[in-house]
Amino acid sequence: MSLLQAISYKDPAGFVVKLEDGYYRYIAPDYALEFDHLSESGLYQNLVEQELMIPHAEVLLDDKFPGYYKKIFPQQLAFISYPFEWSYAQWQQMLLAYTRINKLSLAHGMILKDASPYNFTFHNDKCVLIDTLSFSFYKDGDPWIAYRQFCEESLSPFLLMHYKDPLWSKLYRGSITGLPLPFVSSHLPFRTRFDVFCLIHIHLHSRFSNDKKDKSETTRQGLNKEKLNILFETIIKNVLAKKQPLLKNSIWDHYYENDIESEGYIIAKTEVITKWLAEIRPDVTIDLGANTGKFSRLASQFSKSVYAVESDAYCVDEIYKSNMQIKDNNVTSILADLADPSPGLGWHNEEKSPLLKRLKGEMVMALALIHHLCLSRNLPIPFVARLFSEMTTQYAIVEFVPKEDPKCKLLLQHKGDIFEYYTEEDFINSFEHHFRLIACHPFEKSLRKLFLWEKL
The missing domain is CATH 3.40.50.150 (Vaccinia Virus protein VP39)
Known part of the structure; x- marks a missing residue:
């Protein structure tokens, strides 16, 4: 069997493939330490119990893909929704789930290594993480490596939906890797420059978006666990404060x-x-x-x-x-x-x-x-x-x-x-x-x- 049949294949830590009886995930040897820590530290169990991540079962390795560390059988979801198929409240819930998972991960010495909203879906309208390989080790002083991606791919669409129109989420159909920060900054209302949250994470951040080294303070300097938790709490507070989009224009109300x-x-x-x-x-x-x-x-x-x-x-x-x-x-x-x-x-x-x-x-x-x-x-x-x-x-x-x-x-x-x-x-x-x-x-x-x- 060839890797060309893989469904999720961009992460060197492993991939998803559809076999005769369902979807399986193969874990690469290079990800063995992280995967074992996720399982043995109690983090995986904690996330599953709080319905923040889909569960999986470890199954016997086969010779379809030799050389891999483990093979798991995730909970089989009949339907996977994508970000451009989410409403404003669903986007909000995804952001909250992402920050909650990061806070729980920090307590177990880990953090989410990326911030793609495609790592999430809605099952029975609960937002769940479906990428088991999203976790990496974290120690005090490490930078938040997913910060730039978080701002471009997760936070930016939500803010455009809030300040402009929920239909902005459809832009994800034309740009599945997010929106450039200068583009987002130029399309947000001028008054958002007086909002500290938008100023820091979008407008000031956008000035460095073309710099390959990305000199923004949050990514250039490492953060200890306490400061990173405070940052996540600030994100939660600001996302929750934006309860609904400012524009309300539905012909189907009532x-x-x-x-x-x-x-x-x-x-x-x-x-x-x-x-x-x-x-x-x-x-x-x-x-x-x-x-x-x-x-x-x-x-x-x-x-x-x-x-x-x-x-x-x-x-x-x-x-x-x-x-x-x-x-x-x-x-x-x-x-x-x-x-x-x-x-x-x-x-x-x-x-x-x-x-x-x-x-x-x-x-x-x-x-x-x-x-x-x-x-x-x-x-x-x-x-x-x-x-x-x-x-x-x-x-x-x-x-x-x-x-x-x-x-x-x-x-x-x-x-x-x-x-x-x-x-x-x-x-x-x-x-x-x-x-x-x-x-x-x-x-x-x-x-x-x-x-x-x-x-x-």
Whole structure:
């Protein structure tokens, strides 16, 4: 077997590879001391118990990659989200998780050697470290070697999201190694130069970003453990103080309170979907166009895992914050636009996998969504039917909203009716190429209908 099949391969300490029964990580001999210290010092156990890092099991080495020190089998996560698929609150949680892990590591003589947000993901909306090889030894007087990377790749996007717009996180799709500090400094508001936190970590730091030796005080001089802990506490304090983005511009706020057709409609819709989900009980449900997560939480009662996919960053924040309050939450919120999903990125366009390749489940729900895809984004119904069939292995619950519906009329008022083939008949014919119709439920005093499909 060749290293060309590795999924994570840039760290000389080891790599991740997909084998027949899952993903494994191989540990290089040069990382043996660090890996053993992580395991034997109690740090690994501490991080796993606090749900800051995924657990792993050591397994017997084989001859697939001879010469490696150890082979481990990490907890297998069905979905890995990337930074450009996180909302503001999720970015904030990642920064807090990163600093907390560093503080715990310092107590065990270690520190995170890098600061890439790609080392983290969200599982059941808990931010967890997924890179077991991120740790290095630390002794008093050592510099914080990941400081520059932390400012460019983790802190900068968060500050741009806070002061400018949460949509700035999408820049990560075009720059997966972070944003140059001079660029960030020039785009932050002038008033941030009077904020000590932004001044030190972005504006002053940016002056040295083109100097290969990086003369910034934090990296040039070593810090003892006490001062480094104080620095991490300062970061935590400032990140927590930025509770939400300064710009709030969501058209979906209070959707279910203000924009639903009627209370009777939403009650009937809830009852039908509850009945169907209770009968099927899929392992993984994907709620497309999740809005504020009302039906994602409903699906969570009948599914092992739920992925709430929504294109509005503020709605994803609302879903995430709500999930954080639920014990044993099994919903993961994902910021994504189905009409413009995350592509394959990085080396060979395979370093970061496309969203549609990662997002799979036994059930897809698309409630009050198809008219937005077809009428607002001009996607033909056959395209949507094929997309849903590629995401699900078994079932789909799709709500059809006809052009005569008041919401559709609003969508069409400025563009005219150019959608000759957006009809219920076309909808059914398109989906029947991929699914078998199980049930259809119309609503009283509404033109909308719910369809339950089973994949062919």
